[in-house]
Amino acid sequence: MAKTLTRGGASSGPGVDAAVAKQLLTDMLLIRRFEEKAAEAYTLGKIGGFLHLYIGEEAVAVGTTSVLRPDDYAISAYREHGHCLAKGSDPKRVMAELYGRRDGLSKGKGGSMHLFDRSTNFLGGHAIVGAHLPIAVGVAFAIKYQGGDQVIVCYFGDGAVPEGEFHESMNLAALWKLPVIFLCENNRYAMGTSVERALAQTEIWRFGQTYGVPSERVDGMDVLAVREAVARAVTRARQHKTPALLEADTYRYRGHSMRDPAGAVYRTKEEVEREKLRDPIVLFRDKLLAAGLLAEADVRAIEKDVNDRVDEAVAFADASPEPPGEWLFTDIYKEA
Amino acid sequence: MAVMTYREALNLALREEMRRDPRVFVIGEEVGLYDGAYKVTQGLLKEFGAQRVVDTPIAESGFTGVGIGAAMVGLRPVVEMMTFNFALLALDQIVNSAAKMHYMSGGQFNVPIVIRGPGGPAAQLAAQHSQSMETYFYHVPGLKVVRPTTPMDAKGLLKSAIRDDNPVIFIESETLYSVKGDVPDDPEFLIPLGKALVRREGTDVTVIAYMGMMYRAMEAAEELEKEGISVELVDPRTLRPMDTETIIGSVRKTHRAVIVEAGAGFAGMGSEIVAFVTEQAFDDLDAPVERVTGANAPMPYARNLEKLKTPSKDKILAAVRRVCNANGG
Numbered sequence: 006m007a008k009t010l011t012r013g014g015a016s017s018g019p020g021v022d023a024a025v026a027k028q029l030l031t032d033m034l035l036i037r038r039f040e041e042k043a044a045e046a047y048t049l050g051k052i053g054g055f056l057h058l059y060i061g062e063e064a065v066a067v068g069t070t071s072v073l074r075p076d077d078y079a080i081s082a083y084r085e086h087g088h089c090l091a092k093g094s095d096p097k098r099v100m101a102e103l104y105g106r107r108d109g110l111s112k113g114k115g116g117s118m119h120l121f122d123r124s125t126n127f128l129g130g131h132a133i134v135g136a137h138l139p140i141a142v143g144v145a146f147a148i149k150y151q152g153g154d155q156v157i158v159c160y161f162g163d164g165a166v167p168e169g170e171f172h173e174s175m176n177l178a179a180l181w182k183l184p185v186i187f188l189c190e191n192n193r194y195a196m197g198t199s200v201e202r203a204l205a206q207t208e209i210w211r212f213g214q215t216y217g218v219p220s221e222r223v224d225g226m227d228v229l230a231v232r233e234a235v236a237r238a239v240t241r242a243r244q245h246k247t248p249a250l251l252e253a254d255t256y257r258y259r260g261h262s263m264r265d266p267a268g269a270v271y272r273t274k275e276e277v278e279r280e281k282l283r284d285p286i287v288l289f290r291d292k293l294l295a296a297g298l299l300a301e302a303d304v305r306a307i308e309k310d311v312n313d314r315v316d317e318a319v320a321f322a323d324a325s326p327e328p329p330g331e332w333l334f335t336d337i338y339k340e341a
Numbered sequence: 342m343a344v345m346t347y348r349e350a351l352n353l354a355l356r357e358e359m360r361r362d363p364r365v366f367v368i369g370e371e372v373g374l375y376d377g378a379y380k381v382t383q384g385l386l387k388e389f390g391a392q393r394v395v396d397t398p399i400a401e402s403g404f405t406g407v408g409i410g411a412a413m414v415g416l417r418p419v420v421e422m423m424t425f426n427f428a429l430l431a432l433d434q435i436v437n438s439a440a441k442m443h444y445m446s447g448g449q450f451n452v453p454i455v456i457r458g459p460g461g462p463a464a465q466l467a468a469q470h471s472q473s474m475e476t477y478f479y480h481v482p483g484l485k486v487v488r489p490t491t492p493m494d495a496k497g498l499l500k501s502a503i504r505d506d507n508p509v510i511f512i513e514s515e516t517l518y519s520v521k522g523d524v525p526d527d528p529e530f531l532i533p534l535g536k537a538l539v540r541r542e543g544t545d546v547t548v549i550a551y552m553g554m555m556y557r558a559m560e561a562a563e564e565l566e567k568e569g570i571s572v573e574l575v576d577p578r579t580l581r582p583m584d585t586e587t588i589i590g591s592v593r594k595t596h597r598a599v600i601v602e603a604g605a606g607f608a609g610m611g612s613e614i615v616a617f618v619t620e621q622a623f624d625d626l627d628a629p630v631e632r633v634t635g636a637n638a639p640m641p642y643a644r645n646l647e648k649l650k651t652p653s654k655d656k657i658l659a660a661v662r663r664v665c666n667a668n669g670g
Binding site: 078109110111112113114115119121122123128129130131133136137138139140141142143144145146147148150151169170173174176177180335336337338339340341 | 397407412485
């Protein structure tokens with residue numbers, strides 16, 4: 006049984022060149038600003054339903070995607086704006102989807118919880134907790150069946166771990182040796198239920214050992230630590246069809262959804278403020294400035310570029326028409 | 342044309358489609374080494390190997406999800422439910438993932454999957470293994486639901502289901518696996534989904550039934566013929582999408598209808614058929630539409646109680662006589 010354990014935060018220097026560093030910072034900032042705008046749009050009534058924000062967790066999606074190839078797959082649950090944007094989707098089309106407009110990724114039929122993008126191999130956007138884990142195993146099965154060397158990253162929260170499908174999926178992936186990387190974003194709360202109130206065994210990465218799946222815990226607020234851990238898992242998966250379980254220790258600053266804005270019932274303000282001190286974007290930016298990989302002017306330029314792109318996305322979503330009524334009945338079945 | 346059992350017809354359909362398309366694979370409990378719990382997949386492991394005939398542990402939600410994921414990225418899985426009762430463990434995968442993927446992705450990802458296995462009343466298998474399961478699926482937009490009555494239909498419909506680009510729920514029957522019938526040899530013989538079949542032409546009353554109930558209705562029709570009642574038998578074959586046109590056409594001809602279904606009547610298939618017949622052909626009816634359904638009770642084990650649970654030939658005879666003797670004829 007192969008297994009590894011690496012604590013996060015092992016990286017001292019940046020360990021990446023300036024171009025990569027700039028890209029990582031840009032991608033994290035894009036997700037942050039995109040979601041801040043989405044939250045504004047929600048309060049204005051332009052976005053409806055459930056809106057689950059990823060703010061605070063950006064390092065996981067960005068660090069992970071930075072070591073994937075474009076033909077690798079990613080699949081996620083309902084807090085997936087960040088994963089979808091990191092995989093390369095056009096922010097304009099993502100915002101239009103949140104707005105329920107015809108130019109959205111899913112033609113406005115999916116919404117915040119059901120982002121899909123065939124052009125980037127982003128496979129959704131699944132809103133029944135645990136359900137997309139077996140689907141990820143199936144994608145990995147197909148990769149192996151077709152003789153490919155891609156991998157699939159399957160993002161899910163700590164809330165999926167008590168589900169039967171987590172355990173069925175770990176078992177099947179290990180039993181059949183499939184190139185799937187299970188990436189648990191442990192933000193400590195499944196809605197309002199803390200990990201301690203949900204799991205008899207709270208070190209989630211250890212469940213990998215049960216199934217003989219190499220597993221490790223990583224600092225999910227450190228984009229480089231995530232990048233390194235995922236790179237190791239990707240190499241194993243690509244070369245040996247070995248699955249992996251990674252537990253990223255992360256935190257969401259906002260409530261479970263926009264309907265839980267304070268998140269104050271199940272956690273304290275002090276806790277939230279304390280967690281913000283390890284903000285993945287601030288820490289990484291400061292690290293790059295200190296190492297001289299970026300200058301203040303570069304950071305300002307990145308901020309401006311990201312703000313422009315987000316403004317453009319909002320303008321695009323605002324201008325996009327609602328889907329026509331007849332689309333209610335299209336796409337139910339694929340016609341031959 | 343060859344004579345073969347329903348089981349052999351399904352096996353042949355699987356073999357032909359697996360030979361034709363390397364993307365087709367079979368996955369489920371005991372489908373390989375054991376040769377299938379009901380031997381539908383007999384010999385497939387030997388012919389196609391373990392990569393394409395995949396034995397799974399008992400994890401219905403897990404392996405159904407595997408099929409859905411594989412289908413999203415280009416394969417064409419045939420998932421076997423050892424019995425369809427176990428599909429309830431995978432109901433979320435079927436209803437929330439398979440059925441809605443194409444719609445909620447705005448047409449980007451379709452799920453060409455067949456989920457097949459036996460369902461419906463069987464012989465003394467009691468409450469958890471002997472029930473009509475189609476009810477749970479035909480309500481769902483995005484699914485197609487097939488119930489093949491004869492060996493010919495089993496082959497032609499399974500082949501169409503495998504070639505279909507959408508999720509298809511294909512429910513067979515333990516009690517029909519050994520039934521023999523004519524089956525075309527042509528590997529391109531297909532029966533389109535969504536087309537009903539008039540199995541017997543008649544002029545006085547339309548009886549709508551499928552699977553075991555169709556065989557019972559056939560016996561009833563022979564007896565009624567002797568009484569001078571001419572029964573037209575219509576088999577929907579696909580429950581979703583349903584060929585309402587053929588059923589309405591038949592009712593317009595006979596002006597009377599009886600629906601026979603093995604499942605409990607409340608919100609059953611018969612309820613839906615009564616609804617659209619009444620909506621679309623009310624003026625053509627000479628009598629209220631009757632339903633002969635399974636009793637509103639779980640399936641009991643005891644042989645005598647089991648018999649009471651399931652619609653009998655006598656009940657079908659009585660219902661047909663009632664509608665034929667109703668006023669307005």
